[in-house]
Amino acid sequence: MKTLQIVETAYRATVEEQDDTIVWLTHAMTGAGGQFGMLLTGNAVCYAVHGQQVPKLTIGEWQQSHAPDLGADVSALVAKGVSLYAVEEDLEERGLRDAKLSESVTVVPRDELPRLFEEYPRVWKW
Amino acid sequence: MSRYLLIESQDSFSSNAVQEHVELAVALKRAGNEVTLYLVQNGVLPCRSGADGEALHEAVAAGIDVLADDFSLNERGIADRDVARGVRPAAIDAVVERLAASWKVIFL
Amino acid sequence: MAASLTIAIMDAPFENARTVTVFRLVQAALKSGHDVNVFAYEGAVGLSFARQAAHANAVHGRDAAAENHPLPRVWIEQLLGLARKSGRKLDWVNCGLCVDERGMGEAIDGVRRGTPADLWKMSVESVNSLTVGTR
Numbered sequence: 001m002k003t004l005q006i007v008e009t010a011y012r013a014t015v016e017e018q019d020d021t022i023v024w025l026t027h028a029m030t031g032a033g034g035q036f037g038m039l040l041t042g043n044a045v046c047y048a049v050h051g052q053q054v055p056k057l058t059i060g061e062w063q064q065s066h067a068p069d070l071g072a073d074v075s076a077l078v079a080k081g082v083s084l085y086a087v088e089e090d091l092e093e094r095g096l097r098d099a100k101l102s103e104s105v106t107v108v109p110r111d112e113l114p115r116l117f118e119e120y121p122r123v124w125k126w
Numbered sequence: 127m128s129r130y131l132l133i134e135s136q137d138s139f140s141s142n143a144v145q146e147h148v149e150l151a152v153a154l155k156r157a158g159n160e161v162t163l164y165l166v167q168n169g170v171l172p173c174r175s176g177a178d179g180e181a182l183h184e185a186v187a188a189g190i191d192v193l194a195d196d197f198s199l200n201e202r203g204i205a206d207r208d209v210a211r212g213v214r215p216a217a218i219d220a221v222v223e224r225l226a227a228s229w230k231v232i233f234l
Numbered sequence: 235m236a237a238s239l240t241i242a243i244m245d246a247p248f249e250n251a252r253t254v255t256v257f258r259l260v261q262a263a264l265k266s267g268h269d270v271n272v273f274a275y276e277g278a279v280g281l282s283f284a285r286q287a288a289h290a291n292a293v294h295g296r297d298a299a300a301e302n303h304p305l306p307r308v309w310i311e312q313l314l315g316l317a318r319k320s321g322r323k324l325d326w327v328n329c330g331l332c333v334d335e336r337g338m339g340e341a342i343d344g345v346r347r348g349t350p351a352d353l354w355k356m357s358v359e360s361v362n363s364l365t366v367g368t369r
Contacts, residue, residue, distance in 0.1 A: 001358060009369050021276055028350035113150060114157035118128060125232045126367030135252065167251040197258065222263045225362045226237040233366045
């Protein structure tokens with residue numbers, strides 16, 4: 001059953017987890033046969049921005065091996081057949097209207113969300 | 127067309143997102159869907175009669191069924207008589223009923 | 235008519251009002267005669283941690299017994315009991331990797347370890363599902 005994942009909270013424990021845990025969960029469930037779309041809203045629209053680089057964290061002598069690469073992770077979802085959307089007004093509010101976004105993201109004005117929701121039998125918000 | 131239950135747990139005093147959630151509820155309603163808004167936790171704070179509950183009034187005016195979780199109201203000292211007009215106190219069973227009836231239920 | 239409902243949760247114990255809301259929802263669903271699946275993700279795996287311990291409250295002058303501090307693991311045990319008595323099913327699944335990274339391997343009896351595939355499977359086999367994310 002096709003499910004629309006709405007991701008709003010961004011950068012929550014992403015360095016500590018080395019992933020966005022909902023993007024990761026969506027990857028894992030897709031691997032188990034799940035069919036998803038993903039709507040980035042609120043601060044999570046930042047994940048649609050191309051080319052972000054998170055520095056590796058160092059604490060004492062511990063150095064992080066794999067800093068999160070959220071842009072790549074959402075793009076990789078697209079490669080698995082997940083449709084990716086970002087709310088236009090949230091991009092604008094954050095000065096990202098003219099940013100270089102992932103090629104696979106569809107920018108959706110807020111007033112089209114009802115239409116988008118109707119395309120999915122289930123809507124999960126995290 | 128679908129039936130939507132939006133569960134609002136945030137309050138408009140602390141979060142700008144609440145206005146967007148109400149706009150979503152109104153847009154879903156105007157698109158011909160049946161929409162209920164269930165306020166829970168601090169989401170019930172604007173329900174107090176006299177509070178600045180503009181977003182709430184907008185939802186009610188749009189014909190959205192606005193329910194306020196009775197436990198959350200009691201927890202915050204909002205008696206039934208103090209609940210703003212157009213909002214109905216409800217038990218959490220209202221959420222269970224709609225889940226069981228296959229409404230699209232979204233926790234905001 | 236009885237339905238099977240799936241709820242996914244993320245909040246760690248003692249951190250957010252969403253926890254009580256979810257427990258109230260699960261209880262209401264069981265009392266209404268539905269089966270419930272819970273997928274505990276991220277911090278929510280701590281809800282069933284067996285080593286939660288009640289404590290006294292000196293600010294209020296109560297010893298541990300008098301304080302009777304809520305413990306989510308007790309709530310889960312109560313809900314498992316409620317499900318059993320009413321002939322319903324409560325399937326509480328903790329995301330295994332989330333358990334590992336938090337060192338929360340000691341869970342109460344009656345819950346099980348699982349993976350995201352379990353969330354997908356439970357949700358597909360349910361009448362409906364609800365996700366309660368964290369902030």
